[in-house]
Amino acid sequence: MKALVRATLTAFFLNVLMAGTTLAGSPGHTTLVLNLDSCISTALQAAPEIGEAQADLALTSSKLDEAKAYRYPQINVMSLFGPAPGAKREDISPTINTNKSFSIRDLTWFASTDLVITQPLWTFGKISENMKAATHGTEVDKSKKQQKGNEVALEVKKYYYSVLLAREMQTVLAELQLYMLQGKKKIQELIDNESDSGDPMDLYKIDAYSGEINKYMEEALKGERLATAALKARLGLADNVDVTVATERLELPDESLPDLNSAIEKARFQRPEFKQLKEGMAARTALVEAAKANYYPDIFLAGMASWAYADNRDRIKNPYITDTFKHAYGGVALGLKWHLDFGITAAKVAAEQAQLNRLESTKMYADNYIPLQAKKAWLEMQEAQKNVSITQNAYQSAKKWGAAALANFDFGIGNPRDVFDAVGIYGKMKAAHYQSIFDYKMAKANLEYALGDHQTISPK
Numbered sequence: 054m055k056a057l058v059r060a061t062l063t064a065f066f067l068n069v070l071m072a073g074t075t076l077a078g079s080p081g082h083t084t085l086v087l088n089l090d091s092c093i094s095t096a097l098q099a100a101p102e103i104g105e106a107q108a109d110l111a112l113t114s115s116k117l118d119e120a121k122a123y124r125y126p127q128i129n130v131m132s133l134f135g136p137a138p139g140a141k142r143e144d145i146s147p148t149i150n151t152n153k154s155f156s157i158r159d160l161t162w163f164a165s166t167d168l169v170i171t172q173p174l175w176t177f178g179k180i181s182e183n184m185k186a187a188t189h190g191t192e193v194d195k196s197k198k199q200q201k202g203n204e205v206a207l208e209v210k211k212y213y214y215s216v217l218l219a220r221e222m223q224t225v226l227a228e229l230q231l232y233m234l235q236g237k238k239k240i241q242e243l244i245d246n247e248s249d250s251g252d253p254m255d256l257y258k259i260d261a262y263s264g265e266i267n268k269y270m271e272e273a274l275k276g277e278r279l280a281t282a283a284l285k286a287r288l289g290l291a292d293n294v295d296v297t298v299a300t301e302r303l304e305l306p307d308e309s310l311p312d313l314n315s316a317i318e319k320a321r322f323q324r325p326e327f328k329q330l331k332e333g334m335a336a337r338t339a340l341v342e343a344a345k346a347n348y349y350p351d352i353f354l355a356g357m358a359s360w361a362y363a364d365n366r367d368r369i370k371n372p373y374i375t376d377t378f379k380h381a382y383g384g385v386a387l388g389l390k391w392h393l394d395f396g397i398t399a400a401k402v403a404a405e406q407a408q409l410n411r412l413e414s415t416k417m418y419a420d421n422y423i424p425l426q427a428k429k430a431w432l433e434m435q436e437a438q439k440n441v442s443i444t445q446n447a448y449q450s451a452k453k454w455g456a457a458a459l460a461n462f463d464f465g466i467g468n469p470r471d472v473f474d475a476v477g478i479y480g481k482m483k484a485a486h487y488q489s490i491f492d493y494k495m496a497k498a499n500l501e502y503a504l505g506d507h508q509t510i511s512p513k
Contacts, residue, residue, distance in 0.1 A: 085290070088299040089213050092288060093206045099289025100205045106198035113194045117187035123180045126172040137163035137378040139365035145374075163363035163378040171388070175352040182343035189336035193329050200325040203502050205287070210498040212284040214491055217303040219277035221487040226270045229480045232455075233263040236472065255469045262473065305441050305490050313431050316504060317424045324423055324505035330416045337409035344402040350391035358383035423503065430500035437493035444489055448482035451475055 087095065097103060139159040173180065237259045243251030285296045321327060363378040455475030458468075 082293050082295050084295040084297060086297050086299050087288075089210065092213055092284065092296075092298075093209050095288045095290075096205050096209045097202055100201070100287075102201040102205060103198065106194065106201045110191065110194040110198060113187065113190045117184070117191055120180065120183040120187045123183070124173065126170050129169045130166065132164070132166045134164045135162070136160050137363045137366065140367065140376075140378075142367040142369065145369070159365070161363055161365035163361060163366075165359070165361035165378070167360075168358045170356040172354045173351060174354055176346065177349035177351075178342055178346035179351070182339045182346060185339035186336045186343065189332040189339065192332040193336065196325040196328040196332065199505075200329070203325065203505065207498055207502045209284070209287055211495065212280050212287060213298055213300075214303070214494050214498075215280035216277055216284065216298050217300060218487060218491045219273050219280055221303045222273040222484060223270065223277070225480055225484050225487070226266055226273060228483075229266050229476065230263065230270070232476050233259050233266065236469075236476075237263075240469070252469070258469075258473065262477075303487055303490050303494075305438070305493060310431065310434055310438065311500075313428065316431055316500065317427050320423055320427045320504045324503070326419055326423065327505075330412060330419055334409065334412045334416065337405065337412055341402065341405045341409055344398070344405045347392065347398045347401070350389050353388045353390065354385070355388045356383070356385045427500060427503040430496050430503050433496035434493060434500060437489050437496055440489035441486060441493060444482050444486035448479050448486055451479035451482055455479055 137160070139161050144153055237256060240251055240255045240259065244253060244256075245251075281296065281298075284298075285294075288296060290296060360381045361376070361378050366376070366379045368379050369376050452475075455472060458471035458475050461471070
């Protein structure tokens with residue numbers, strides 16, 4: 054009888070993560086009855102991983118906006134206000150007075166504003182390559198967000214199917230409890246009638262088996278509560294909101310396995326990780342080119358204007374002389390800015406190239422591993438599908454065996470041990486049947502994840 058539940062429940066509990074318990078049915082509680090699609094949709098809206106991915110996407114989008122903004126003019130303005138010495142034109146005309154002493158009584162005030170506008174004309178790729186990098190980086194974060202959504206959906210499916218498996222285990226155990234009760238009643242009748250087939254030791258055996266079944270029933274009940282609590286936590290529901298699954302039974306869908314080669318090609322086409330690598334490599338390539346652009350100068354158009362005014366100072370209108378405290382002038386010029394260094398730029402280029410090389414190695418790994426992941430899930434689906442049919446035939450045969458053994462026992466020509474063995478195999482195979490259905494559904498969920506089947510993520 055240990056084989057009845059031990060292997061099944063052990064595999065089951067490994068599929069359920071510990072979470073806080075809920076008090077379903079308490080006053081003030083609301084119970085939501087959700088199917089699988091509703092659970093996935095709710096979890097995607099509540100998942101903190103999606104919020105983090107959305108924040109990363111917003112950050113990358115802001116970097117793209119920043120890169121685009123470098124195409125436009127930049128304006129620098131500086132204004133000053135403070136004291137200035139007084140000055141008269143007689144100090145320099147008709148002769149320049151070079152021995153005029155400073156007097157604090159001559160101090161006055163001044164105000165000035167300087168404005169410089171620069172418009173990039175040609176940067177040899179500094180702006181355009183950074184824009185490319187930021188554009189591809191945005192696509193990377195979009196794919197990461199989709200990947201997180203697929204991971205959340207896979208986790209929800211595990212909890213959802215675990216609840217159904219726990220319920221099916223309870224059904225199997227309840228059926229075995231009924232068999233034990235009927236068997237005990239039958240043996241007690243034989244003992245009361247002083248039949249040679251009635252043996253008090255058989256009652257002890259039934260009590261022992263019943264105790265073991267009851268123990269595993271409690272574990273199955275606990276497993277359902279844990280799986281439900283884990284599902285509730287994943288959905289982000291409030292403390293006063295409970296959840297139960299809408300699906301009644303754990304059943305094998307009537308469907309055929311997808312073609313393996315087509316599944317692998319589908320994974321290569323739509324798996325988010327492949328898009329991340331593609332866009333990431335494009336972004337890193339652009340960053341390498343942007344780093345190389347630092348070898349070359351920036352060509353720009355510049356405009357400037359300067360104004361200053363001070364009281365108690367005469368304006369000097371002479372292009373040879375500039376008065377810092379009282380003037381007004383402006384102009385436009387073509388400029389060139391060139392930063393030269395000895396190894397700094399080369400090191401930055403090498404660093405960006407190393408990051409690109411790293412992604413190329415990661416892509417080689419993904420090209421081998423992701424198809425393997427898809428093949429593994431496909432093979433597990435195939436195995437589970439066959440096991441469903443095998444275990445169904447097995448428990449149906451065990452039920453017939455048990456019926457025949459019980460009939461022989463009733464006629465006094467059978468051994469009660471045959472009945473116990475038949476019931477044990479029946480329970481074991483029926484539990485294994487539902488475990489196989491669970492394995493099929495989880496293998497299918499893993500295959501959908503491996504193929505990158507998209508989960509719709511609502512805007513937060």
